[in-house]
Amino acid sequence: MTAPRGRPRDAEADRAILQAGLDLFLERGVEGASIEQIARRAGVGKPTVYRRWSNKEDLISAAMETLVADEYGWASTAVSASPYEVVEAAIERAAATAASPRYRALVARVFGSAVSHPELMAAYWRRYIAPRRRQAAALLERARELGTVAADADLEVAIDMMVGAVTYRVLQPAPPDVDEMRRYLREVYRQAGLLPRSDLRAGLGPQPTTDA
Amino acid sequence: MTAPRGRPRDAEADRAILQAGLDLFLERGVEGASIEQIARRAGVGKPTVYRRWSNKEDLISAAMETLVADEYGWASTAVSASPYEVVEAAIERAAATAASPRYRALVARVFGSAVSHPELMAAYWRRYIAPRRRQAAALLERARELGTVAADADLEVAIDMMVGAVTYRVLQPAPPDVDEMRRYLREVYRQAGLLPRSDLRAGLGPQPTTDA
Structure with a gap:
């Protein structure tokens, strides 16, 4: 190129x-x-x-x-920030992207072509997904040091569980709007250990009140 | 019908x-x-x-x-069994199904049509997915009583994380063979709390040794 x-x-x-x-x-x-x-x-x-x-x-x-470029924005945040702050700071944009009809269409098209046209998934993986997975793995490792990710958890599987949940959810009947997607992402990150449970969030500064 | x-x-x-x-x-x-x-x-x-x-x-x-009918087989197991036993007993068949090329093709086709032909996903959801999600939720609730699922975890999100991970994984470059899928499923279930971490597995009886 x-x-x-x-x-x-x-x-x-x-x-x-x-x-x-x-x-x-x-x-x-x-x-x-x-x-x-x-x-x-x-x-x-x-x-x-x-x-x-x-x-x-x-x-x-x-x-x-051009559609999904930095919807997670995990790369740009200072290394000194806590992993929870990095994730929290990126939720608003991630929710807006993931709740959009064009994102849903993109996921359907990419997944739909994965078997019949594996070269597209391979190119997308190389260009876009692989570097972002490395960022996610680095965040999970820092969360592991803080005790919210299990010591023996396979981080590649943890990443699949987060990305897989969101991409699967947007293809289901009755896909989420932005508010529901924000709540959904927080719950996914909590279950993966990338956000602490609510009683541990005191250190995060002012929080949006959208959390159930 | x-x-x-x-x-x-x-x-x-x-x-x-x-x-x-x-x-x-x-x-x-x-x-x-x-x-x-x-x-x-x-x-x-x-x-x-x-x-x-x-x-x-x-x-x-x-x-x-007809392709995926009972690949999880969670319905047929006695209610008295531990949730971990139910999941463990179903792994072999689930791994064989999920590692097959036809399953990968099915996931790609179903996901690929979810936005352009939502009626198909809706029909599949109604007929096949919804009842199986109820079984999975029941297992997660029993695992919650045993302490491996967080008290405040949203179980619908937990199910999306499990199903989402597997369906996403099989569409990635270099999809798993049966042995890798068996290991992968165990790790997904462990992270979701549907299998205990290895030091808690003494009560499960003889275990296959495929676990890394």
């Missing part, structure tokens, strides 16, 4: 291509989104697309990042 | 219809599996299909059950 060259026109074309790639993927799935269709909808020529992305899996996985 | 009438020919047609429905769904998704195609592949007329199922969502969700 070539880095955008920084000229306004290139940046604009990049944005249009990623937007078209995301829209077509959400509308039609990976089978229904060809480089040709993406180029046409973005209003650029196919060579412009191929100059940046060598295949549609890379393009679509880059496009997906 | 009409109950099968019990004549051998009806039972045979039912089986052929469900098999064709499952195969077409796994191959092509819900969009690609019409009642007409299912009838043709099953070698029966459309009226024979419609006599039993009023729409393809009901048919496909019934067909899915």
Whole structure:
């Protein structure tokens, strides 16, 4: 993948291509989104697309990042903060993202293509998921030192339980709105040990009162 | 839905219809599996299909059950058994099911259609998932009495974390084989409190040695 060259026109074309790639993927799935269709909808020529992305899996996985980019925001927080503060600070944005119809559509499309088009999941995993799992594992390790994660817990499984719960929940009948998603995320993090039970939250500063 | 009438020919047609429905769904998704195609592949007329199922969502969700029917087997176990024994006794079959390529394909198809065809997820939820969630909640309540599930844990979230982890895991790159799935399921159940940590397992009788 070539880095955008920084000229306004290139940046604009990049944005249009990623937007078209995301829209077509959400509308039609990976089978229904060809480089040709993406180029046409973005209003650029196919060579412009191929100059940046060598295949549609890379393009679509880059496009997906524009929707979910930093919905957890766990990377940007100071290392000195407690893991609970890092998680708490990220809940509002995570809830807004996870409760949105486009996030639900994205999860359905990515999961739906995982067996028939494993290259897309593989590209997304490499680009987006793997680095975020490393952040989550680091937070779980710090929570383990604080005693809310079991000493012998497999952290990869713990991450699957958190991500799996949220992605499964949004595909169920009657998906949550933002308020319910905020409550849901807190409960997921508590059960995983990434937030303390309520009697331990005194040290977190002012809390939203949305917690049941 | 009409109950099968019990004549051998009806039972045979039912089986052929469900098999064709499952195969077409796994191959092509819900969009690609019409009642007409299912009838043709099953070698029966459309009226024979419609006599039993009023729409393809009901048919496909019934067909899915033939693949996953009792993979957890939590219903059939004596109420007097400990919840840990019930879970332990079901792991072998659950691991075999969850590690199979057809199960992975099923999860991808069901999740993949959840947003574009919510009626299928709704029918599957009603027929298959909801009763099994009630069994899982009952087990979690018994585990809570034994102290391995937190007193204030939301059990619906705990169920999502278990099911979500497994369904998410099988869609990831490098899906588990049966041995790894067995280990994985045990770790999921331990983290959810449906199996005790290893130092508490003395009461479970002879254990397989596959545990890491």
